[in-house]
Amino acid sequence: MVNAQFPITTTPRYNFPLQVGNLQLPLHLIELSIQTLHKTHHQLEPTIPQQLSTIDDAALNTQLVRLKPNKQHITIFAIDVSSIRLGETSQGTLLAIRGAIVWKSKNSYQYVRLGPFPFHIPNHMKNDLHRLLNGSTYNAKAPTNLAPSTLYLQTRLTGILERWMQRSINEVTQNSIILWDGNMVAGTPDTPIKTMSKMLADARQQQNIILAFSKVTRLMLYNRKLTDLLLRQSPPCILMTQNYPQYENSIRNMGRINVAKLSKSSCTFRLDIDANLPQTEVIQAVQTLIGNDSIQNSYPETLRLAHIYSTFTAAEVLGLQRYISQESSLKMISRPNIRRILFGRFGKGPEG
Amino acid sequence: MRLFRKEGATIQIISFPGEDVEKGDYLKITDSTGKNLIVQVIDIEYANIPGILEELLRNHNNSLVQGEDVDPFEVANHIAFIQDAHLLICKIRAIDVQGELVHASSWLPSRTKARVKRLTVDQLLASDKNSFMTHLGATTRRKDIHIDVRALDGALNIITGKKGTGKSHVSKLLVLSLVSNGAPVVVLDLNGEYTGLNRDASGKPNSYQDKILVLTPGKNFKLTLNQLNIRVMLSILVNTLHLPGTSAREFKRIWHYLNERNALTLTNLGEAIRDWKCNQHVRDALFSRYYTLLHSGLLTDQAACTSLESELAKIQHGGGVIINLRDTSLTNRYIVVEYVLAKLIELLTKRRLRSIFLFAEEAHLYLRETYWNDIVTRMRHFGAFTTFVTNQPDTIRESIYRQADSLFLFNFTSSHDLETISRASKIDSETIKSVARDLPPHHCLVLGNVVNDFPVVAKIRELDVLAMGETRLFFSESQGSS
Ligand SMILES: Nc1ncnc2c1ncn2[C@@H]1O[C@H](COP(=O)(O)OP(=O)(O)OP(=O)(O)O)[C@@H](O)[C@H]1O
Ligand SMILES: [Mg+2]
Numbered sequence: 001m002v003n004a005q006f007p008i009t010t011t012p013r014y015n016f017p018l019q020v021g022n023l024q025l026p027l028h029l030i031e032l033s034i035q036t037l038h039k040t041h042h043q044l045e046p047t048i049p050q051q052l053s054t055i056d057d058a059a060l061n062t063q064l065v066r067l068k069p070n071k072q073h074i075t076i077f078a079i080d081v082s083s084i085r086l087g088e089t090s091q092g093t094l095l096a097i098r099g100a101i102v103w104k105s106k107n108s109y110q111y112v113r114l115g116p117f118p119f120h121i122p123n124h125m126k127n128d129l130h131r132l133l134n135g136s137t138y139n140a141k142a143p144t145n146l147a148p149s150t151l152y153l154q155t156r157l158t159g160i161l162e163r164w165m166q167r168s169i170n171e172v173t174q175n176s177i178i179l180w181d182g183n184m185v186a187g188t189p190d191t192p193i194k195t196m197s198k199m200l201a202d203a204r205q206q207q208n209i210i211l212a213f214s215k216v217t218r219l220m221l222y223n224r225k226l227t228d229l230l231l232r233q234s235p236p237c238i239l240m241t242q243n244y245p246q247y248e249n250s251i252r253n254m255g256r257i258n259v260a261k262l263s264k265s266s267c268t269f270r271l272d273i274d275a276n277l278p279q280t281e282v283i284q285a286v287q288t289l290i291g292n293d294s295i296q297n298s299y300p301e302t303l304r305l306a307h308i309y310s311t312f313t314a315a316e317v318l319g320l321q322r323y324i325s326q327e328s329s330l331k332m333i334s335r336p337n338i339r340r341i342l343f344g345r346f347g348k349g350p351e352g
Numbered sequence: 353m354r355l356f357r358k359e360g361a362t363i364q365i366i367s368f369p370g371e372d373v374e375k376g377d378y379l380k381i382t383d384s385t386g387k388n389l390i391v392q393v394i395d396i397e398y399a400n401i402p403g404i405l406e407e408l409l410r411n412h413n414n415s416l417v418q419g420e421d422v423d424p425f426e427v428a429n430h431i432a433f434i435q436d437a438h439l440l441i442c443k444i445r446a447i448d449v450q451g452e453l454v455h456a457s458s459w460l461p462s463r464t465k466a467r468v469k470r471l472t473v474d475q476l477l478a479s480d481k482n483s484f485m486t487h488l489g490a491t492t493r494r495k496d497i498h499i500d501v502r503a504l505d506g507a508l509n510i511i512t513g514k515k516g517t518g519k520s521h522v523s524k525l526l527v528l529s530l531v532s533n534g535a536p537v538v539v540l541d542l543n544g545e546y547t548g549l550n551r552d553a554s555g556k557p558n559s560y561q562d563k564i565l566v567l568t569p570g571k572n573f574k575l576t577l578n579q580l581n582i583r584v585m586l587s588i589l590v591n592t593l594h595l596p597g598t599s600a601r602e603f604k605r606i607w608h609y610l611n612e613r614n615a616l617t618l619t620n621l622g623e624a625i626r627d628w629k630c631n632q633h634v635r636d637a638l639f640s641r642y643y644t645l646l647h648s649g650l651l652t653d654q655a656a657c658t659s660l661e662s663e664l665a666k667i668q669h670g671g672g673v674i675i676n677l678r679d680t681s682l683t684n685r686y687i688v689v690e691y692v693l694a695k696l697i698e699l700l701t702k703r704r705l706r707s708i709f710l711f712a713e714e715a716h717l718y719l720r721e722t723y724w725n726d727i728v729t730r731m732r733h734f735g736a737f738t739t740f741v742t743n744q745p746d747t748i749r750e751s752i753y754r755q756a757d758s759l760f761l762f763n764f765t766s767s768h769d770l771e772t773i774s775r776a777s778k779i780d781s782e783t784i785k786s787v788a789r790d791l792p793p794h795h796c797l798v799l800g801n802v803v804n805d806f807p808v809v810a811k812i813r814e815l816d817v818l819a820m821g822e823t824r825l826f827f828s829e830s831q832g833s834s
Contacts, residue, residue, distance in 0.1 A: 102417070111419030116427050305417060315401045319431030326430070 062229075065283055067236040067262075069291035076293050077103045077169050078179035080306035081162040083154050086320050087335040092122035093150045094332065096320050099161045100309035101169060104293055104302045111309050114165065118320055120330060121153055129153060159190040163199075170203050170210075177289050178203065179303040180212040183272040184255030196254050200274045209285040212255060212272040213303055230261040230268045235298065236290050237261055238271065240279065256282070262290050265297040353468035355381060356439070358460060361780065363391050365440040365468055366399055369433055373440055374492055376787060376797075376809035378471040380448070383461040387449050390471065391442035392807060395786040399437035443783055445806055455805055473497060476806045486529035488522075488798070489812040497810045501529050503802040504709065508728055508755050509739040510748065511796075512773065513762020518794040520545050522760055522812045523711055523741045527672055530709050531563050534670035538696065540689060542713040544568075544678030548818030555818055563671035565663050569680050569688045570649035572658050577616040577651065579659060582607050584694040589641055591720055592686040599637040602630050606638075617653045618646060648684050660695050664705060677718065685718040693723060693731070700734035707735030715740055716747035728752055745772045753777050758800035763791040783807055 079101050086094040098115030121129060126147045148156075162182075169178055186196030203210050230239055239259040255272030262269075273282050294301040312320075324330055353371055357364040363381070367373050375396055381389040421428060446453045453476075473491045477498065485498040504526065511519045524546060530537050539546045550564035551557055567573035577585075582604060589595040589603060606624045610616045625638045645651055663673050675692055677685050699705040710727070712719065719727075727738050740748055746769070753759075759777055761784065764770050770788055774781030779799050787797050787809060799807045 102419075109417040111417060113419065113421045113423075115423070116425070118425065118427070309419075313401075315434045316427075316431050318401065318434040320427055322433060323425065323427045323430040327425075 061242040063240045063242070064230075064233065065238050065240055067238060067283070067287050067290060069236070070284065070287040071291040072288060073106070074288050074292050075103055075105045075173065075176045076179065076289065076300070076302045077101060077173060077176055078181075078300065078303040078306035079162065079165045079169060080181045080303065080310045081158050081165065082307075082310040082312060083158040084312040084317060085154070086118065086317060086324065087332040089120065089122070089330050090333050091124065092120060092126075093154075094321075094324055094330065095119050095121065095150075095154055095157075096312065096317075097154075097158050097161055098310050098312065099165045100306045101165060102302050102306040102309060109302065109305055111305065113309055114161065116312070116316065116320060117161070118324060119157060120328075121150055123147070126150070126153060130156070156190060163191060163195070166210075167199055167202070170199065170206055170208055173206065173208060175207045176209075177285060177292075178208050178210045179289075179300055179306070180210055181303060181307065182214050183212050183253065183257075183270070184210075184274065185251060185253050187251040193252055193254070200254060200276065203274065204276065209277065209281070210274060211285065211289060213260075213299065214270045214272070215267075228268070230259050231266070233261060235261045235263050235265075236286075236295075238283070238286055240282070258282075260286065260298065262286075262298045262300070263295040267298040269298055353379070353440070355461065355463045355466045355468060361444045362782070363389070363442045363444060365391075365393075365442055367438045367440050369436045373438070373470065375790060376492060376807075378445070378473065378476060378806070379440075379442060380469050380471045381461050381466050382469070383465045383467070385461070387447055387459055387461070389444060389459065389461055390446040390448055390453070390476070390806075392445050392783070393440045393442050394783045395441040397439045397441060399439045401434065401437070441782075441786075443780060453804075473806075473808050477804060477808070484533055486525075486533075487813055488525070489810040492795070492809055492811065497798075497808060499798075499802045501526075501533050501535075503758065504530065504737065504739070505535075505707075506732075507737055507757035507801060508732060508752070509737075509758045509760070509800075509802075510753065510756045511739060511741040511760040511762075512745045512748075512764075513743065513760075513788075513791075513796065514764050514766070514769070515743050516793070517762035517791070518796065518812055519741050519743065519760070519762055520713065521794070521815065522796060523713070523739065524549060524817065525812060525815055526739065527709075527711055528560065528815070528817075531560060531667075531670050531672050535709055536664065536667040536670065536705070536707075537672040537709045537711065538664075538692065539672060539674045539711040540677065540692070540713060540715065540718065541674050542677050542717060544676045545713075545820050546672075546674045546711075547676050548820035549672065549674070551818040552816050553818060558817065560672075560817075563667065564674060565666065565671065566674045566676055567658065567660070567663060568676040568678075569684060573660070573675070573688075574652040574654070574658075575650055575691060576653060576655055577618065577621065578655075579661075580691060581694075581698075582611075584691055587694070588645075588687050588690050591722075592683060592690065593641045593644055595637060595641050598631075599634045602628065602634050603638055618651055619653065622646070644683070645687075648681075648687065650684055650687055660692060661699065661704075664695075664699065664708075668705070682718075686720065689718045689723075690720070693727075696736055697726075697731060697734065700731070700736060705735070707737065710736050710738045711741065712738060713741045714744075714747075715742070716744070724749065724752065728755055745769050750775065756800065758798070758802040761788050761791075761797040761799065762795070763793065764788050779807060 079099065081097060081099040083095055083097040086096055088094070096116040096118045098113060098117065100111055100113045102109055102111045130148045130153060166178070166180060184196060184200070185191070186193040200210070230237065238261070241257050253272070254275060256275045258271045258273060260269050260271040261267075271286070273285070289300060296304070321332060321335060325332065353365050353367045353373070355363070356366050365379065373379070373393055373396070375393055377393045379391050379393065381391060446455050447459050472493070472495050474495055474497075482500070484500050484502050486501050488497045488499045490496050511523050513519050527537050527539060527546065528549060541547065546564075547566045550560045550566075585607065586600055586604065590597075590600050595603070606621070606628055607616070610620055610624055622642055625635065625642055628635065660673070667673055675688065677688065680688065696705070696708055696710070700708065715724075727736065732738070740752070742748060745764075753773065754777075756777070759773075759779075761773065764773070770785050773788075774784040777784060777799065784797070787807070791797060791809065795809055795811045797807055797809050799805075
């Protein structure tokens, strides 16, 4: 559905350069965006996701692996998505999301950005929207009366775009490294187990290796934060865990949790890699990553760029606010302090 | 446009793409109180939106990272609109209370209710169309600018700017409009540039033919000793020819002796010096000055020669006497100017001249230190109203800038020059520095009385007069084309 009030000029099939040529726009997301800026009714129930929190130390096996950069050429993709609150209307919240794909081939980086997509989340429609969102990923469970928070819906919208981009990239590329921002936790409304296992299986099929980087993690091991374990080790190295718990309630981590210190720096990152991949392949992939991408503060440049290109700047927020006021009938009753939203931004990543 | 901030007399206004505002424009800020704040844009900057640097680095000129946006909602246009917002740095020029303009900055309009509109210059400058209005030129928006020549009356004016920007041109325009309005004008024309004012561009006599009189020292302008009174003579001898005091006293006696006998001629003067009973050193000193004067070509015994006085009488009701100092030696320039100024003072004090408009090009090249103060104080009091024209602003003393009623400021790039002017002028230095640096040739920032204290950038109109005294170039145009 394309609303006449919202002129959309793009063709469904966008001409991407390079291997990304077959990427299609997340049309359902655009439609959703248009609908939220107007009035739609759907009914859905909220589900608050839970997170893996601790690991039983005793059950855990770890192995420190020193890495040697492998310069054999490989294309590296990175995907990141950001969202930002634009302001409040009398009925709810306005926000926008945007995704960025950056890839490095030989010595050049390129990017494609999707969005920004503005959304209006009226308070009285949160449940409907939630139901709609869940409908877009898997069948809803029994509805409850509890309305999800706006922040939660914001996360969900962002997640939809992010998963869609991750899937799309995997479809259009082979023998590449794909960097994600985050992890491989599934069983959440965002990412049902079925979805994640299909994504990982598709990646294996395409000979792609997904490396999911995350900075902040609450995972503890030997009473220390997982990411602190490598502080004294000289880079590049990776601490690999085995036989860690994969389940907690309905949540399942489908990646193997590793801690990576890829360059001289005080930073280490949690690095999740498809648990179904053999260890040698995993090590090989990380070595190829550090042999091909530039690594700063233990973080791959391609992923850092994806983060930078997806996050919003003040002018973009102002421009989006102007877009809303000119192209829709929504009236903003409060605008967030530009400096504050930028410093406390919603986008994820090392600087996030 | 939106009112953003006030700092002292500076108002900052945000303007968005499509709101066509230029440096020098006037804006009217109105709120519901019925008062209007009149401000002038003196600088335009990029609006400082947080994060814009990051954005520019991210999006442009980055050969390392290239890419594109899939922007189905076309938000990019709106973002560009914000990114291209400008910050207008404005100076408060006046408050308009029910049509009455007050040069003050005490009132501040409401930021939320204020509306900002552009104001045209003709809405600010004297609007009554009387015969004293002179077409000066046009604004950068091609609106005609007229000034009331009466604003030059009783005033001290300065025209300055770097070389070749159009100073003499506007000076000529002012001279002609004064003449047209019946005023007497004397021009100290260093380069003989004003001698073509009585002919049109093709060289044919124009309507000023009988009104612009050119006096060229040593040619049609020579002095008899009778025309020079002893005070002027002594001043020339002492100040220009550095005659020592004792010799000067002796000279005075000789002069009186000849004068009493009605025998003031060059020949008699020479003989008198020769025969005068005095010390040999004094005689030598007097002789050396005598010969300098004799060979200057400025003095004559022929009584029939043009007198400044009679020429000035002709322009009493509108006209100009151009003192053409081109090809006149440095010493002669001093002598001539000394004589002219003394004569003007004499005629003014004796009320044989009501008043005179004096235009002085690069006055530091012929005007002795002591005359500067005389010109701006004593002579002004008697009715000599001077316009200084110079490309070296630091040759005019700060105190003179302070007394200037109007300033025609052309382009300056040297920050030293800009500093000199802005320090001394009544208008805020920010305006001067910011505007003068960007003035194209033939454009000037007009400040002061002539523009009702509303600084205006004017492109000076062309003049249909014969161009004279232009720099002689080795590679002339005709050489290039033939
Ligand atoms: N407003 C104008 N319209 C057309 N021509 C102009 C204008 N102003 C100046 N000119 C021309 O530009 C040239 C330089 O102008 P002008 O001699 O007035 O400059 P200036 O500032 O007096 O230079 P200088 O410092 O050498 O005395 C002249 O040929 C003059 O005729
Ligand atoms: Mg000149």
